[in-house]
Amino acid sequence: MMQRRCSFREATARQRVAHLLDPGSFMEWLGPEQRLTSPHLAALGAPVAFDDGVVIGAGRLHGESVIVVAQEGVFNGGAVGEIHGAKVRGALMRAAREKPRAVLMLVDSGGVRLHEANAGLLAISEIMRALFLVQEAGVPVFALVGGTCGAFGGMGIVTRLCDVVVMSEEGRLGLSGPEVIETVKGVEEFDSRDRALVWRVTGGKIRRALGEAQQLVEDDVAAFREAVTTHTRFTDPQCHEAWSEEGLEREQARLSARRRDYEGVRDAQVIWNGLGVGRQVALMTSEEFNRFLQEAGLA
């Protein structure tokens, strides 16, 4: 029987985890029945969620132990509050101690939950610090970005700190989100209601082409699963890519070249035109797009 496709974007955080891991292997920590809801939202009379918008726990992927963090982008934009952040940090700290084969961060977040401003900011910095401890322990961290909110603000930074970033075209990655840019700098700077522009600038294809994401996959939980299980950082526990001085210099050179080549570029369309693919890019499947990058020497 053919497995029915499960859209990563359409699924809830809970459904993503269930479909991503080996069936029945997921054990949630601090689940909804524990009712760890946000005291800050309650104080404001705003609706709370039983899991404060994030699912954490351990399970198996391809038979290997993994620790998973999955944010629910539909609840308050997946934003990080005090409880939410403490759950993410706790899962990472446990990963640093228990050393599973990998940590999977299903990032779906606009960043800090503004209702909880300082607590949220503090949580983001604690998450970053914990992430470094996981990496120091030799455990690779995969960011999977394909939800409705994408990965922005503090969680955009956290995503880029991960060892491998897997995105779908529908996924988005950036620092300030489109609406934040428009609010601060005006609609002339960035029209957040121009969906095509938003995805051209922040979507999976341009992020993959610029090297900010390492894998581009279809909007299918099974495709995300395959991207992780076939990656050398997952299959080969001895494979460490610790940054050497030469490595850092190479990366610096790559970023300098990017800045030089694309200075003043305000739309990915200019980059696609320069590569001779113009408007075809939008119609390419992830497979066709990956082949194009390979042939263009950009993979």
Added chain:
Amino acid sequence: MEHPALFGVVASGNLEVLVESGSDKTLCDFEVDTSAHGFAPVWQAVLEDFVTRYPVGGLKFSIHDAGATPAVVHLRLVQAFHSLDSGS
């Protein structure tokens, strides 16, 4: 019931439903936390309708609502009830 079941997400016009084992097999408990005030009779009607259609004795339903319409509330209750069987 081994694990509690959670269905739905708290978002504008939506709700989440947590289903757990209750204390009394002849009763069904509901706990509703909603951001929309003044709709107690509507909730009463939707929940009464739900319990006449499904064998929910011995279950406890806890709800976080962000202004869902009665039809959506009913749908989520049914989905949460069915998710008990599928174990998801």
